[in-house]
Every structure is written in structure tokens, then in C-alpha cells.
Amino acid sequence: MKRTLAVVACLVAVLGLAPAAALAQAPAPKVTIVGLFDQITTAGRNIYDGNFARSSESEWYARTRFRPDFTFEVGRTKAVLGLEIDLSYGQMGANDGGFPGNVSGTNSGCKPGSNGCLDTNTDVGGMIEIKWVYTEFDLTGKDSLLPFIPVPTVARLGGQPYATLANYKIAYANGDFAGFSAITTFAPNLRLNLAYTQIEDQIATSNKGNLIPRSVRRGDDFAVIVSPEITPFKGLDIKPLYSYVYIQDSTSASTRRPIANAQGAIGVTGNENRHTVGVDARWRSGPFSLDPTFYYQFGNTTNREAAGTLTHGTINAFLADVQGGFQLGPLLLEARGIWSSGNEAKDDLRHKQRYYEPLNLDTGYYSGWAQILALGVDYFNGGGGTLQSMATNVGYDRYGRRQLGFRATYSLTPQLAFYGIVSPTWTDEKVDTDTNIVRATAGATARTAPAATGASGDSRYIGTEADLGMTWRFAPNTVFDLVGAWLFAGSALDVTDASGKRDSQDGWSVTARVRLSF
Numbered sequence: 175m176k177r178t179l180a181v182v183a184c185l186v187a188v189l190g191l192a193p194a195a196a197l198a199q200a201p202a203p204k205v206t207i208v209g210l211f212d213q214i215t216t217a218g219r220n221i222y223d224g225n226f227a228r229s230s231e232s233e234w235y236a237r238t239r240f241r242p243d244f245t246f247e248v249g250r251t252k253a254v255l256g257l258e259i260d261l262s263y264g265q266m267g268a269n270d271g272g273f274p275g276n277v278s279g280t281n282s283g284c285k286p287g288s289n290g291c292l293d294t295n296t297d298v299g300g301m302i303e304i305k306w307v308y309t310e311f312d313l314t315g316k317d318s319l320l321p322f323i324p325v326p327t328v329a330r331l332g333g334q335p336y337a338t339l340a341n342y343k344i345a346y347a348n349g350d351f352a353g354f355s356a357i358t359t360f361a362p363n364l365r366l367n368l369a370y371t372q373i374e375d376q377i378a379t380s381n382k383g384n385l386i387p388r389s390v391r392r393g394d395d396f397a398v399i400v401s402p403e404i405t406p407f408k409g410l411d412i413k414p415l416y417s418y419v420y421i422q423d424s425t426s427a428s429t430r431r432p433i434a435n436a437q438g439a440i441g442v443t444g445n446e447n448r449h450t451v452g453v454d455a456r457w458r459s460g461p462f463s464l465d466p467t468f469y470y471q472f473g474n475t476t477n478r479e480a481a482g483t484l485t486h487g488t489i490n491a492f493l494a495d496v497q498g499g500f501q502l503g504p505l506l507l508e509a510r511g512i513w514s515s516g517n518e519a520k521d522d523l524r525h526k527q528r529y530y531e532p533l534n535l536d537t538g539y540y541s542g543w544a545q546i547l548a549l550g551v552d553y554f555n556g557g558g559g560t561l562q563s564m565a566t567n568v569g570y571d572r573y574g575r576r577q578l579g580f581r582a583t584y585s586l587t588p589q590l591a592f593y594g595i596v597s598p599t600w601t602d603e604k605v606d607t608d609t610n611i612v613r614a615t616a617g618a619t620a621r622t623a624p625a626a627t628g629a630s631g632d633s634r635y636i637g638t639e640a641d642l643g644m645t646w647r648f649a650p651n652t653v654f655d656l657v658g659a660w661l662f663a664g665s666a667l668d669v670t671d672a673s674g675k676r677d678s679q680d681g682w683s684v685t686a687r688v689r690l691s692f
Contacts, residue, residue, distance in 0.1 A: 201249040209242035211690045216552040218683030224559015225611035226667040227676035236263040237288055237554070243306065250317075254334075256306030265293035287554040305350055308332030313356055327358040339367045340399045340415055340533070341454040345467050345495055345568075347399060347417070349428075349536025363405040371397040371533070374425055393422030395429070397533050409458045414451075415469065419533060421446040428534045431567045434612075434623035435523045444477035448489055448531065461501040469493045471531065477524045485524040491515045493530045493568060506583040510543060516574020519606035519629040529569045537565040543579045544597050545659035545683055547639050552685040560611060560621060570636060570666075571621050574602025589648065595641040600666070604631020607668040607675070635664030637678075655687045 215236035220229040240259040245252055262285040284291045290301045308330045312318035315326030333352045340347035347369075355369040373395035397419040404412045421430055422445050430446065452469035473489040492515050499508040514530040517523060532539075537557055540548035548565050549556040557565030569575045577600070583593040606624040643657030660682045667678035 204247045206245045206247070207242055207692070208245075209240070209692060212239040212241075212687055213689075214238070214552050214554075214685065214687045216555055216683055216685040218555060218681070220679055220681035221546050221555065221661065221683055222558045223611070224561060225669060226661075226663045226678035226681060227611075227669045227671075229679040229681075235266075235285055237261060237285060238263075238292075241305075251309070251311045253309045254306050256304070258303040258305050259301050260288040260290075260303075261298065261301060262288045262291045265291045267291070285554060304333065306333055306335060308334040314358070325358055325360055327356050329354065329356045336369075336534070338403075338413075339369045340401050340413075340417065341467065342411070342413060342456050343454060343465055343467050343495065343497065344535055344538045344541065345454065345493060345532065346415065346450060346469060346535075347533045348538045349534050351534065353396075365403040367399065367401040367403060369397075369399040371399070373397060373419075373421075373429055376422075393425060395419075395421045395425050397429075399533075411456050413454045415454065417450040417533060419446070419448040419450075421448070426534070428536070428566055430531060431563060432620070433523060433572050434620060436623040436626035436629070437522045437524055444475060444484075446473065446475045446489075448473040450533075452493075463497075463499040463501075465497040467493070467495040469530070475524075475527060487523070487525040487527055489527045491528050491530040504585040506581075506585075508579075508581040508583075510577075510579035510581075512540075512568075512575055512577040512579075514568045514575045514602060516569055516602035517572040518603045519573075519624040519631045521572070523572065529567075529572050529574055531567060535566055535568070537562065539565050539568055540577075540579070541565070543581060543595060544639050545641050545657055545685065546661045546681060547597060547599060547636075550641070550659070550685065551643070551655045551657050551687050552683070555683060555685075563620075570601050570605070572603075573605050573631075573634075573666075576600040576602055576634070589646065591645045593641075593643050593645070595643075596638065597640075598638040599636040599664075600634040601636060602634075604634050605666040606630065607632040607666065608670045610669050610671045633665040633668070636666050637664035638662045651691045653687075653689045653691075655689070656685070658682070658684045 213236070215234070217232075217234040219232040220226060222231050222233065238261050240257075242257055244255045244257075246254075266284050289303060290298045292298060309332055310328060310330045313327040313329035314320045314323035318327070331354055333350060334355060335350050336347040339355055351369075351371040353370045353372045355367070358366045358368075360366065374392040376392055376394045397417060400416045402414055406412070419429065448471060450469055450471045452467070454467045455465065457464045469492065471489055471491045475487040475489065477485045477487065479485060494513045495510070497508065497510040499506060515528050517526065517528045521528070537549055537553075541553070541556075542548075542550065544550060545552070545556055547557065547561060560571065564570055564575060577597060579595065579597045581593060581595045583591055585591040606629050608629075609622045609624055612620055612622055639659060639661045641657055641659045643655065646654045648654055661680060663678035663680050665678065669676050669678075
């Protein structure tokens with residue numbers, strides 16, 4: 175009996191110590207913070223409302239951005255919280271922000287894109303945006319949720335960045351999304367990226383039902399991304415893509431732009447099944463670089479008319495984007511060519527959609543290659559007004575895009591560089607300039623619809639942008655940027671309003687920024 179009690183006591187002691195030993199061996203939690211502070215000021219004229227024939231608008235403003243990312247780690251499992259604060263200098267309207275007007279881009283009177291204004295005494299509240307909030311963990315492989323699957327997979331759940339899940343170059347999916355992603359590594363040169371994006375959701379009580387108009391129903395919109403990543407040899411990376419997007423009724427303008435159509439509005443009600451296939455690649459060999467991208471889209475649409483009838487249409491569009499560079503000592507020479515398909519002015523978009531639609535570019539397309547036609551050093555101003563569709567949806571209105579870009583960067587020292595950029599730009603199909611520019615909300619403008627019958631295009635030439643800039647790394651982790659830009663406006667930006675046909679005028683901007691990264 176004593177022997178039995180002794181054995182039992184030993185077992186209890188061992189079992190009692192086992193959890194303590196396991197806990198003692200657990201990795202210590204770790205918290206890290208990385209991010210940036212930006213202080214920016216910009217002066218400009220005739221680049222804000224998208225109507226280049228109305229050149230009276232000008233501004234000089236300043237703002238700040240704080241963008242920290244907090245990473246909480248225990249072993250290989252981590253959680254990331256990304257925050258953002260955008261504040262303009264000085265009160266700009268009746269309200270300087272705070273609840274309920276603190277949504278970025280919709281506050282009362284502050285700079286579009288910011289979520290508040292620093293007024294006298296700078297007492298503002300409710301300014302923090304949540305950008306990322308996700309958990310990253312091992313889904314398969316050793317010590318994972320599914321250890322019986324031998325290949326390692328790292329998964330993320332929550333609000334997270336697209337990063338390179340779909341593409342290297344910003345051309346299809348960029349910015350942030352809510353959902354699931356997984357990266358499986360089969361070999362050092364072979365990976366598979368998967369992602370599920372919940373664009374909008376339909377829940378039982380608040381946004382679903384017969385009493386809610388279709389124009390405001392959110393629908394159960396989602397997207398799927400499947401993208402292998404192959405490295406045949408060092409220096410060459412190839413990323414094929416297949417993506418499916420389902421849209422029901424109203425949705426985000428970043429995923430399906432609303433375009434005025436004489437025969438009925440597009441992008442407000444109705445369903446869409448969109449497939450995107452193609453490849454993105456990057457090649458590096460000594461001083462040479464080449465980044466080709468080609469995507470083709472197909473699918474179908476169903477639009478619901480006011481009378482309740484349905485019209486059916488097809489999707490058939492493409493994007494080709496090739497960038498190359500050559501490093502010659504301190505001089506880097508780069509060129510870029512873009513061609514995205516578009517619709518003619520006379521087309522009924524309910525039946526035929528020929529313009530390319532990305533999943534979400536977060537206004538990042540062509541970023542770094544322009545200051546007016548795209549986002550640049552001041553990432554609140556580029557691509558303003560009707561040009562915003564070129565930063566968000568690639569093409570200009572329904573008409574597509576053709577563009578050449580030439581960039582030269584000379585590094586005088588490792589800390590000081592000067593650059594120049596020239597970008598002549600056209601549309602794929604001619605713009606009907608017998609239409610006007612309508613300013614719906616701050617920063618949101620669009621062309622009115624071409625005539626229902628007999629509409630014809632007048633011009634493809636958007637204009638040519640020329641930029642001169644410098645980047646000076648004058649202290650550790652601290653950079654000063656200064657850039658000036660001029661858009662020589664083309665005839666495709668002409669408009670017709672109540673006073674008749676009006677020619678487009680040039681626009682310009684000058685921006686300075688101090689950035690501290692940590």
C-alpha cells in the first residue's frame with residue numbers, strides 16, 4: 175500500500191511540474207514599434223477639382239501624419255495593430271474633426287484625406303484610424319494548427335495589407351483588406367499565395383431585407399486571390415494571378431467605379447462576376463531591371479433598371495504595364511509604358527464593359543512617377559478630381575489609358591539625389607469633351623454621361639506632366655523631399671458647360687516633406 179501511495183505521489187508531482195516546465199520554456203513575449211512621422215506642405219493651382227477648364231482653385235496648406243505599427247510576438251505567432259493619424263494645420267471648416275465626423279476624407283471642412291484639423295490650442299479628438307489589426311500564425315507544418323500537413327504555411331486573419339499577395343507592382347491589389355490570407359512554401363523557389371477578401375457584407379438585421387432600397391444595400395461582396403510565386407533562377411521572380419470578384423448591388427468605388435452612362439447608371443445596382451488572370455514579374459541582372467505586368471479581365475454584369483427590368487452585359491478588358499531601368503554609376507535611367515483598354519463614348523456600358531477594374535489600388539497606381547497624375551510626395555493631392563480614377567482604377571473615366579513615363583535619378587552622394595520625370599498621357603479611346611465635370615463631394619468628381627445617341631470622341635491627349643525633385647537624407651532615418659510638378663493639360667480635359675466649350679488650362683504643385691522613420 176505504501177509502495178502504491180509512493181508511486182501515485184511521484185506521478186502527481188511529475189504531472190504537476192510538467193505544465194510549469196512547459197510554461198518556463200515558452201518564449202518570452204516581445205513588443206516592437208515601427209512607423210513614421212510626416213510633416214508636409216504643398217502649394218498648387220488647378221489640380222484639385224478635376225475640371226482643368228476652371229482654373230480658379232488654388233491652395234497652400236500643411237499637415238502631419240503619424241503612422242505606427244505595434245507588433246506583439248510570442249514565438250512565431252504575432253499580432254499587429256497599425257494606426258494612423260492625419261491632421262491638417264489650422265481649422266479649415268465649421269468642425270475640426272472628432273466624432274462623428276472623424277472618418278478620413280469625410281470630416282467637416284478639413285483637407286480631403288485627413289481626419290481632422292489642428293486648430294488653435296490643437297485640442298482635437300477621435301482622430302485615430304485603425305489600418306491593420308490581424309493575427310499571424312503557423313497554419314501547417316511543425317508546431318502548427320494543422321501539423322499533419324508537412325509543408326509550412328503562414329496565415330493571417332483580420333485587417334491586413336495586401337502587400338505582394340497578388341502582385342509586385344501596384345496594378346491589381348494594394349492597400350488593406352479584411353479577411354484571410356495564407357502563404358505556403360513548397361520550396362525555396364516556389365510559394366503559393368491565397369487570400370479571401372470580404373469587400374462588403376450583408377447581415378440579417380441592418381442591411382438586408384425588402385424594406386431597404388437596392389441602391390444602399392451592401393450585398394455580400396467578396397474576392398478570392400490565387401497567386402503562385404516562382405523563382406526559376408536568381409534574379410527572376412514570376413507571379414501568375416487568378417482572382418475572382420463577386421459584387422452585389424452597391425459596393426466600394428475602389429472595386430467598381432460608378433460611371434455616368436446615358437442609358438442608365440453603372441456601378442450602383444446589379445451584380446457582377448469578374449475574373450482576372452495574368453502575370454506580374456520582375457527581373458534583375460547587374461545594372462538592368464525589367465518589370466512586366468499583363469492582366470486580362472472577363473466576366474458578366476447584371477444591371478437593375480428603375481422599372482425593375484434587368485440588362486445583361488459582358489466584361490472584356492486588359493492592362494499591360496512594363497517598366498525597365500538601367501543603372502549607370504550614380505545615374506539611374508527608367509522608362510515605363512502603360513496601356514489599359516477602354517470604352518468608346520457611344521458605348522452602352524450596361525452591355526459592354528471594356529475598361530480595366532482592379533480589386534483595390536488604394537490610389538497607389540503610378541505612385542512615384544508623378545505628382546499630379548498620381549500620388550507623389552504629398553499623397554493627398556496627386557490624382558485629384560477626375561484624375562483620381564487614374565490613381566484608383568488605372569483608366570480615365572470609361573476611356574482607358576495609354577502612357578509613357580521617363581525617370582532619371584542622379585545620386586550626387588549616397589544621401590543626396592536629384593530626379594526628373596516626364597509623363598505624356600493619352601486615353602485608349604477618345605474622350606467626349608461635349609461633357610462636363612460634376613463635383614459630387616470633396617475630392618470626388620466625374621464626367622457627365624455622353625449623349626445617348628450619336629456620341630463621339632474628340633481627343634485622347636490628357637497632357638504631359640513634368641517633375642523635378644530632390645531627396646536628401648540629412649540625418650539618420652530622416653529624409654527631406656522637395657518636388658515641383660507642372661501638368662501641360664491636353665485637349666481630352668476640355669469640358670462643355672452652360673457657357674459652351676471651354677479649353678483646359680495647365681496645373682502645378684510644389685511640395686516639401688520631412689519624414690522620420692523609426
